[in-house]
Amino acid sequence: MPRMPLAERRRQLTEAAIRAMARDGVARTTTRSIAAEAGVSLSVFHYCFDSKQALLESVIETITDHYLGVVKEAIRPRATLRETVRAGFRAYWDHVRARPAEHMLTYELTQYALRQPGFEHLARRQHELYCATYADLIERVSGGGPGFELSVPVPVLARYLAAMTDGLTLNFLVLGDDRAAAEILDMVSEHVAGLVRAVEPIEPADPVQAPVG
Incomplete structure (x- = not known):
């Protein structure tokens, strides 16, 4: 996976979270589903959002x-x-x-x-x-x-x-x-x-x- 500046990666994950939450609801959206939506590993998600x-x-x-x-x-x-x-x-x-x-x-x-x-x-x-x-x-x-x-x-x-x-x-x-x-x-x-x-x-x-x- 190509390296991406942190700010850009956060934007990518945020947009993925918006899509997932709008589709599935806030309560049913997990960090794993957001990472999958963005096409990144779960460790990348936790690196961007603590x-x-x-x-x-x-x-x-x-x-x-x-x-x-x-x-x-x-x-x-x-x-x-x-x-x-x-x-x-x-x-x-x-x-x-x-x-x-x-x-x-x-x-x-x-x-x-x-x-x-x-x-x-x-x-x-x-x-x-x-x-x-x-x-x-x-x-x-x-x-x-x-x-x-x-x-x-x-x-x-x-x-x-x-x-x-x-x-x-x-x-x-x-x-x-x-x-x-x-x-x-x-x-x-x-x-x-x-x-x-x-x-x-x-x-x-x-x-x-x-x-x-």
Whole structure:
């Protein structure tokens, strides 16, 4: 087997874990099945990850990175702020529709972490990562240049968006109603765009003219 840098090997095993867990479930996925999925020996797995917690944290971060990349690309400046926001949501939603098993896995990871003693911090880490991701995206949309400000604090809006998309994604996975989800995304896009307002530039004051004697 050709030697591979540790970081690359960890990515390989993490992607294999995501595939195995999405197919078989978190509880039924073993280190041996992940190694087999990646085509490596069990000793290679244990060299890359010293605990199941480390593996699950890598899985959570990697799943988030999967859709974060496409969303960042989608929210490049467009004709209007609403179009920029809507494009970001649409990119996320296209990812949900294309990879539903992966998004379903995120809920299973939360439940698994909350039920396993000593793993609770992974569920907190998962949702803190969601909020941090949205905070970064909000800064890209509203803080990319001068002239805009939010009417609510960034952390508050980030938490709201994380909760909204988390609930909407689960709703879609259960009901499969893509049209209803699209209508909700349109409504949220309008709401978010309305929370960002333009700031008029402050014109410098004219210098005081001394009276002519």
